[in-house]
Every structure is written in C-alpha cells, then in structure tokens.
Amino acid sequence: MIFRKLIGHIHDFISSVMQRGPMPSRPVVSFGMKKTAVGVVACVLIGAASLCAQGEQVFKGTVCLGPEGRTPIVKDGQSMLPCTVKHPKMGSKYVLFNSDTKISYKVDGHPKPKAFAGHDVVIIGALDPATGTIHIDDMFTALPQKLVQATSVYIDCDACPRGMSAAWQAAFDELEDWKRFDITPDPKKADVIFVFAANPYLGDYVTRDGPDKRPVNIRITYMNAVDPKTGENLWGDSRDWGSLFVARATRDLIKELKSRLDQESQTDAQSLAARHHASKTLPKTSN
C-alpha cells in the first residue's frame, strides 16, 4: 500500500515537472528572440530611412591627412605630399582622396578618422557640394583590389591534421556553391590563395621553407586570403569554435568574406548601409 502511494507521489511529481518545467522558459526565450528580431528590423529600417532623408552616397578612396597637416617631401626629384605622417600637426583634418578621379573630399562626422589613415576605405555619407565635405554616416576599410578582382582561387589547408582536415572539403563545398571563383588545383595559376589553419598566419606563405612546423592545437579556425606572389595577407578572420566545428567555422568564414565582397560591389548607399547595419546588428551564430 505504502509502495503504491510512493509510486503515486513520484508519478504526480514527474507529471507536474513535465507540465510546468518548460512553461516559464518558453515565453522568455521567444520574447527574447522577438525582441532581437524587432531590434534588427528596426535598425535596418531606421538606417534605410535616415539615408533616404539625407540622400547619401558611397565614396571610395584613401583616407589621408589634409594638406595643412602634412609637409611636402621630395621623392625622385618631385615634390609630393605623403598620405600620412607620424606626428601630424595639431588640429589637422583628414580627407578622402580618390586616386582614380584625383578628387579630395574633406570628411566630417567620424570620431576616429585617424584609425583609417593610409587605408583604402568605403564611406557612406552625404556630400555637401558647397564645401566639398562628406558628412560620414559609416566608414569601413575596403578590401584590397587584388582580392576584389580575383577570379581563381587555390584552397590550402596548411598543416591540417586530425579534425582540421575537414576545412578543405568544407571550403570546397562553400566556394562551389558561391560560384564566384574557379577553384584551381595549381597555386601558381590562382589569383588568390585561401589558407585555412589552426594557427595564425605569419605572412610567410611564399618565404617559408616547407610546411608550417608549429604545434597544432585545434581550437581556432583561421582563414586568410593570401597573395600567391608576395604572401601578403589580403584579408583574414577566425572562429573560436573548437575542433568539432571546423567545417562549420570554415563555411562561416567564407560566408563572411562573401558578405564583405558583396558590400564592396555595392554602389547604392541605401542597400549598402542596410546590409552593413544588418551585418553589425545580427547576433553571431553560436556553436
């Protein structure tokens, strides 16, 4: 009798837990998800709406110190202004210089233009034609032209033991789906080399004698777009997703590059800004 009662109590307890258990957590999770989604949509819409109102454009070029901040130097017998100097004069301003059109614009509204000095950038902003000033809404570093114009790629899984070897297949699958590059088996014929590794790239792809001999602890998946002629790192990022998620990390890194290259080819400020805002606002995929 006591045994039956005990079983009855256990049954009641388990039933109540099963009924009640998930109840409080569900609405909280869905509310959180909804909140994030609403936030993302709002950011995108607000960004797009503000751009519509201001008539913004996309500007590409190099961020340089304004002429007042630089001292002319003589190189090969010709006087020229260097783009950046180590110690700019107090109060000196930065300009955006487009080497194709040879036009310089004053830039205004970015808190840290100095961080971009000497780099090729993409600026989304409104131009004041009277003063030749771009009021910056957003500014980010542009990808090197070698990478933007590349049509063929060689996949190199550099020092890829154990689970790291999954990177090659995942990269091949993702790049085939993307259809932007011809995946060549000959690194000499490739415009760019995608190097996947569990260790950070040291810029020695061309100069290194033999394989990378560093010990491999598979935790972080690194991807670097490397110039096959110079070994220069054109772009790179990593995912700290552990050894079981190398393939997923690889695919995510290629998707990130795809997104960046898509941004580069955008000339429409509204859609570019919307994409850029969205990519910054969206929560990162977890493992």
Next chain:
Amino acid sequence: MRIFQLLFVVTAASTAAFCSPGGILEKVTKIQVDPTVISHPENVEGTITGDLVRYNLRAAVKDAHFEEGDSPIRAHFVLDKFFSDGGVKKLTSLGTGHSTKTVDGKLVIQDSSGKELASVPIHVHGSVAFGQAQGEDAQGHHATSDFEQRLLKEIEMLK
C-alpha cells in the same frame, strides 16, 4: 633447336618492349578537362560531387605535367557511383579527419571529334578531398587524395 627458339622468343619480346608504340598521350602537352558525366544520379551523393571529381582530375593532369586548357585532347570522368562511409564509421571517425568515399566510374580520353581514345575503369575506396595524412606531412601545395593518386597513375600509364 629449342635453345634457338627460346633465344628468338626472348629477342622478339625485348624488341617489342623497347620499340612498342607510346600511349595515346605520348606527344600530348595540353589536356582539356571537361565536366564530370554522372551516369546514375541516384547512385551519387552530394550536389557538388561532380565538381569535386573534376577537381581531382584537374589536379592529376597537373601532377602528370600536362598543361590544362583548350586542347583537342579532352579528358573527363564518368561517375557511376559515389558514396561515403556509413553512419557508424562516420561517427567513430568524428573529429579525426578521416573521410572515406567509394568512387566507381571510368576515366575517358577523347579527341576533338569526340572519338573515344581510352576508357579506364576506376574503383577507389579512400579519400577524395584532401585528408589528414597529406595535410600533416606537407604544405598544401603537395596535398593529394587517394582518388587523385589513382587518376595520376592511370594518366601516367597512357603516356
């Protein structure tokens, strides 16, 4: 008399061996690698398998010191079967980097008119993408797969 017969056979055999005509790829310097032909799609898993097989063939052509590009001599692979190891094997090899595939098909060499010059049946049970062993001992430049190695061997024999 028998000794003379034996000598004749040995001489004839060695002459044949040294003076045998070269393979169909003997004087070829450039090969065009065409897309993979999938004969039975129901026996081929994956959506980009044809591209992966073609990549291996391109790599083998390069490793056999042929130039790849527009050429009257064309090569392609006819894929009959392509599948991975079963679920249990997959599970046990999780995180090890081992990935074994079974590939059945034939390597076909054609001339510009589409005339078949060679058709070599190929069956491989091993790696198709670049696997652990290759990654460990070499920079990716020298990486290879079991399937590519087999293709290379067959191409070398056609030289």
